[in-house]
Amino acid sequence: MTPPFAGEGAAVPVAGCRERPVMRERGQREVFCGLTGIVWLHRKIQDAFFLVIGSRTCAHLMQSAAGVMIFAEPRFATAVMEERDLAGLADANDELDAAVARLLERRPDIKMLFLVGSCPSEVIKLDLSRAAARLSDRHAPAVRILSYSGSGIETTFTQGEDRCLAALVPELPRVDNAPPQLLIVGALADVVEDQFARLFAAMGLDTVCFLPPRRAGDLPAVGPNTRFLLAQPFLADAAKALEARGAAHIAAPFPLGAEGTTLWLKAAAQAFGVDPMCFRAATAAPEARAKRALAPLEASLAGRRVFFFPDSQLEIPLARMLSRELGARLVEVGTPYLHRQHLAEELALLPEGTVLSEGQDVDRQLDRVRAAAPDITVCGLGLANPLEAEGLTTKWSIELLFTPIQGYEQAGDLAALFARPLDRQTRLRV
Amino acid sequence: MQLTVWTYEGPPHVGAMRVATAMEGVHYVLHAPQGDTYADLLFTMIERRDKRPPVTYTTFEARDLGKDTAELFQATLIAAHERFKPQAMLVGSSCTAELIQDDPGGLARATDLPIPVIPLELPSYQRKENWGAAETFYQIVRTLAGSPRGKAMADRADRDRRPLCNLLGPTALGFRHRDDVAEITKLLGEIGVDVGVVAPLGAAPDDIARLGDADFNVVLYPEIAGVAAKWLKRTFGQDFTTTVPIGVGATRDFIAEVGRLAGGAVTDAAGRISPSNLPWFSRSVDSNYLTGKRVFVFGDATHALAAARVATEEFGFTLCGLGTYSREFARDMRAAAAQHGLEAVISDDYLDVEASIAEAQPELVLGTQMERHIAKRLGIACAVISAPVHVQDYPARYSPQMGFEGANVLWDSWVHPLVMGLEEHLLGMFRDDFEFHDGARPSHLGAGARVEPAPEMAVRASESSSAVTAVAEAAAPIALGWGSDAEEELRKIPFFVRGKARRNTEQFALERGLAEITVETLYDAKAHFSR
Numbered sequence: 001m002t003p004p005f006a007g008e009g010a011a012v013p014v015a016g017c018r019e020r021p022v023m024r025e026r027g028q029r030e031v032f033c034g035l036t037g038i039v040w041l042h043r044k045i046q047d048a049f050f051l052v053i054g055s056r057t058c059a060h061l062m063q064s065a066a067g068v069m070i071f072a073e074p075r076f077a078t079a080v081m082e083e084r085d086l087a088g089l090a091d092a093n094d095e096l097d098a099a100v101a102r103l104l105e106r107r108p109d110i111k112m113l114f115l116v117g118s119c120p121s122e123v124i125k126l127d128l129s130r131a132a133a134r135l136s137d138r139h140a141p142a143v144r145i146l147s148y149s150g151s152g153i154e155t156t157f158t159q160g161e162d163r164c165l166a167a168l169v170p171e172l173p174r175v176d177n178a179p180p181q182l183l184i185v186g187a188l189a190d191v192v193e194d195q196f197a198r199l200f201a202a203m204g205l206d207t208v209c210f211l212p213p214r215r216a217g218d219l220p221a222v223g224p225n226t227r228f229l230l231a232q233p234f235l236a237d238a239a240k241a242l243e244a245r246g247a248a249h250i251a252a253p254f255p256l257g258a259e260g261t262t263l264w265l266k267a268a269a270q271a272f273g274v275d276p277m278c279f280r281a282a283t284a285a286p287e288a289r290a291k292r293a294l295a296p297l298e299a300s301l302a303g304r305r306v307f308f309f310p311d312s313q314l315e316i317p318l319a320r321m322l323s324r325e326l327g328a329r330l331v332e333v334g335t336p337y338l339h340r341q342h343l344a345e346e347l348a349l350l351p352e353g354t355v356l357s358e359g360q361d362v363d364r365q366l367d368r369v370r371a372a373a374p375d376i377t378v379c380g381l382g383l384a385n386p387l388e389a390e391g392l393t394t395k396w397s398i399e400l401l402f403t404p405i406q407g408y409e410q411a412g413d414l415a416a417l418f419a420r421p422l423d424r425q426t427r428l429r430v
Numbered sequence: 431m432q433l434t435v436w437t438y439e440g441p442p443h444v445g446a447m448r449v450a451t452a453m454e455g456v457h458y459v460l461h462a463p464q465g466d467t468y469a470d471l472l473f474t475m476i477e478r479r480d481k482r483p484p485v486t487y488t489t490f491e492a493r494d495l496g497k498d499t500a501e502l503f504q505a506t507l508i509a510a511h512e513r514f515k516p517q518a519m520l521v522g523s524s525c526t527a528e529l530i531q532d533d534p535g536g537l538a539r540a541t542d543l544p545i546p547v548i549p550l551e552l553p554s555y556q557r558k559e560n561w562g563a564a565e566t567f568y569q570i571v572r573t574l575a576g577s578p579r580g581k582a583m584a585d586r587a588d589r590d591r592r593p594l595c596n597l598l599g600p601t602a603l604g605f606r607h608r609d610d611v612a613e614i615t616k617l618l619g620e621i622g623v624d625v626g627v628v629a630p631l632g633a634a635p636d637d638i639a640r641l642g643d644a645d646f647n648v649v650l651y652p653e654i655a656g657v658a659a660k661w662l663k664r665t666f667g668q669d670f671t672t673t674v675p676i677g678v679g680a681t682r683d684f685i686a687e688v689g690r691l692a693g694g695a696v697t698d699a700a701g702r703i704s705p706s707n708l709p710w711f712s713r714s715v716d717s718n719y720l721t722g723k724r725v726f727v728f729g730d731a732t733h734a735l736a737a738a739r740v741a742t743e744e745f746g747f748t749l750c751g752l753g754t755y756s757r758e759f760a761r762d763m764r765a766a767a768a769q770h771g772l773e774a775v776i777s778d779d780y781l782d783v784e785a786s787i788a789e790a791q792p793e794l795v796l797g798t799q800m801e802r803h804i805a806k807r808l809g810i811a812c813a814v815i816s817a818p819v820h821v822q823d824y825p826a827r828y829s830p831q832m833g834f835e836g837a838n839v840l841w842d843s844w845v846h847p848l849v850m851g852l853e854e855h856l857l858g859m860f861r862d863d864f865e866f867h868d869g870a871r872p873s874h875l876g877a878g879a880r881v882e883p884a885p886e887m888a889v890r891a892s893e894s895s896s897a898v899t900a901v902a903e904a905a906a907p908i909a910l911g912w913g914s915d916a917e918e919e920l921r922k923i924p925f926f927v928r929g930k931a932r933r934n935t936e937q938f939a940l941e942r943g944l945a946e947i948t949v950e951t952l953y954d955a956k957a958h959f960s961r
Contacts, residue, residue, distance in 0.1 A: 028488070033468075057554070060437055083553075096431060119525070120526050123529045152463040152464040153491050381474065382470030385478060385480060389481070
């Protein structure tokens with residue numbers, strides 16, 4: 001990092017070891033594919049539409065992952081490939097063009113369309129980036145058409161958002177001689193985004209931009225003076241794409257819990273040379289409020305043994321927050337993929353000796369969780385009820401994606417998500 | 431390519447999973463990419479099963495494609511056999527694995543496991559979930575059914591032996607399958623017929639081997655068990671039932687059919703069978719208001735065909751639409767619809783179904799979870815009669831669809847969403863009452879307004895179908911030609927027939943060259959069309 005952006009990483013207490021041993025596993029993975037990210041992305045970018053080019057399985061996944069079907073016509077759909085589409089690629093492209101034309105005619109409100117690749121479209125090598133370019137020519141300027149892959153053979157769950165944001169980066173307008181600009185990367189609940197914007201404004205950073213934007217037309221500009229802060233731990237490709245545009249990454253832990261939020265904000269503040277007094281003035285009150293909200297939950301979570309199955313890549317920041325702010329003990333922290341560089345500040349904060357696992361062999365992991373009998377098991381929907389039936393208390397991990405959990409005001413809510421299953425156990429007498 | 435938002439059926443390997451999950455001692459190894467494991471949650475969350483489905487996925491990734499995915503499949507198969515120690519295994523591909531053409535069946539043969547391994551060929555780009563379930567069950571039966579001992583047993587049977595049948599078709603994730611099995615087993619017991627094997631639900635490979643012991647088969651769900659039942663008839667000479675016992679009349683017909691198949695051995699049932707309350711409830715005077723209510727029926731073929739009969743013969747409703755997403759049963763459905771002067775809706779595109787419902791203007795929709803949402807948007811009452819299912823379709827209480835208790839359940843669940851008779855009259859008489867207006871929900875369903883069609887509906891409607899447009903317009907300001915008095919009067923007509931009244935009146939006026947529609951015209955038209 002070059003001046004005037006001083007002190008990258010200096011916000012992080014140097015504790016623990018960054019070169020922790022990691023158990024790498026290979027076997028059946030009980031995780032969603034990247035298509036699932038569409039479930040929140042289509043709500044985040046309000047005039048964007050996500051068209052999956054896939055199979056009936058993809059459509060069925062979207063329907064099932066959305067849990068209850070969102071019948072207020074969702075802004076996603078699947079172009080289901082059929083036998084005849086597989087016969088010849090030229091045919092598949094014509095079919096795709098027709099499907100897009102039909103869709104855009106039906107939904108004139110759409111300003112940005114993502115063609116989302118799936119396992120079958122990747123395997124037959126349907127070139128969606130070329131299709132997007134061709135269709136963009138046809139439908140410009142009314143609709144911008146982009147593509148990314150959310151296929152299970154390339155992406156795990158939240159990596160779908162990463163690919164989507166990476167696909168947006170080349171579309172961002174270029175700025176060269178602008179003053180230093182802070183960009184927050186990663187989909188956040190609108191309420192959380194507004195809270196962060198207010199906190200940054202209170203520190204004097206009042207031109208903070210967010211990616212993804214709420215509207216397709218509001219893409220933030222990027223250039224060599226852009227410094228970006230990741231709001232989510234799963235944005236490897238998006239970060240790389242931003243760096244290729246000259247933007248610089250501000251290393252930080254992630255804004256989960258009171259401590260995490262402060263460290264995250266502080267990393268930005270230091271990079272922008274915010275006066276420490278000004279930083280404290282902006283954050284002291286909400287940080288204290290977050291700690292007050294966490295205090296009553298500490299009683300139910302302190303000393304509890306927590307086991308994380310790999311799911312969203314949020315596991316390591318969550319484990320850090322549970323152990324440092326609520327006194328929970330970590331049995332195993334599984335993550336589908338460990339980005340050592342983006343997670344460096346988080347890993348440093350984890351207790352010595354925390355068992356980390358990357359990838360998954362679900363049957364072996366189930367053997368371990370049964371042997372360990374933790375107090376809370378954080379896992380996906382396919383595993384939760386069977387484990388409950390075996391007497392383990394679980395927390396569905398998908399709720400951690402569909403609930404605002406980042407920032408000071410949500411710290412208590414986040415802790416409550418873990419405390420609730422335990423509370424339930426103490427109430428039930430049946 | 432078919433553009434779709436929601437699907438009525440999953441891919442065919444999900445059908446295979448429904449069969450595998452229903453059974454004991456069977457394990458399914460599915461060659462599939464990471465992410466296809468989502469299907470587990472259908473069983474653990476929607477059906478609230480307390481065990482993981484017995485399915486192991488190879489979960490290959492992009493980096494495996496350059497290497498040896500076939501080897502990965504074999505290693506997975508061997509590991510799954512060792513870990514789960516099943517009595518039989520199923521192997522197959524999901525949609526993506528089908529494209530890489532690894533041939534799980536051949537690979538499984540090469541591993542030479544000491545148990546039966548059944549290869550499944552389920553073409554993902556042509557077929558769907560119910561077909562997959564039927565094909566899987568058929569392959570399991572073909573492979574494991576053993577020899578036809580039933581005939582031999584029957585031949586040397588003593589005269590007092592009770593007839594023995596199998597119940598075929600119930601699976602995991604079925605619409606009330608578990609309760610239907612209990613109800614029909616009870617009913618058969620009451621008429622003196624024993625149930626040998628229930629399959630696939632709860633059956634182990636050993637049980638499949640005993641299928642041949644039975645005298646005949648009861649096919650509960652033809653979509654799933656039809657192919658297997660036909661094979662058992664060809665191979666073991668076992669007849670099978672063709673009546674699905676949903677509703678009072680069909681249950682009586684079913685008993686008669688079972689009697690024929692059991693060779694008249696069925697005991698006189700009069701005293702033993704607990705009858706249904708439906709006939710009396712339907713004849714009771716307060717049910718008069720149900721007469722001729724317009725009902726739209728859509729679902730899988732089994733449940734939709736049954737509901738059409740029950741709705742008309744046992745509730746006194748008028749069928750205004752009938753259809754299915756089960757294309758395999760299109761012919762049966764068209765024939766049934768024709769009996770009611772209707773053209774069947776055969777479609778798996780819910781937008782088409784939505785347009786058909788809007789056009790038919792029913793007062794009650796009997797459908798799937800899809801139609802429940804459609805009905806909610808259109809402000810029409812709805813009861814769910816068929817898969818696809820939602821967690822709400824797995825009630826804690828005993829709630830069969832079949833048999834006489836099933837008929838009681840149908841009565842309660844179909845009448846419940848409707849406005850009660852007297853309340854309906856009051857609604858008609860005091861249309862402008864601030865609490866009793868069009869938008870009010872039936873009072874027994876609690877406070878709250880009917881859900882108005884979403885604004886985007888109008889946008890969609892204008893492109894997707896003229897029928898939906900008609901409904902959207904029925905709520906919109908009246909166009910030219912209508913006098914303000916007539917317009918006012920039209921609003922007093924219940925919303926669900928208003929669109930039709932409007933169209934009829936306009937047509938009447940047009941045919942007579944009337945420049946303006948007055949209150950008189952409205953009632954002239956009403957008299958004209960009610961003849």
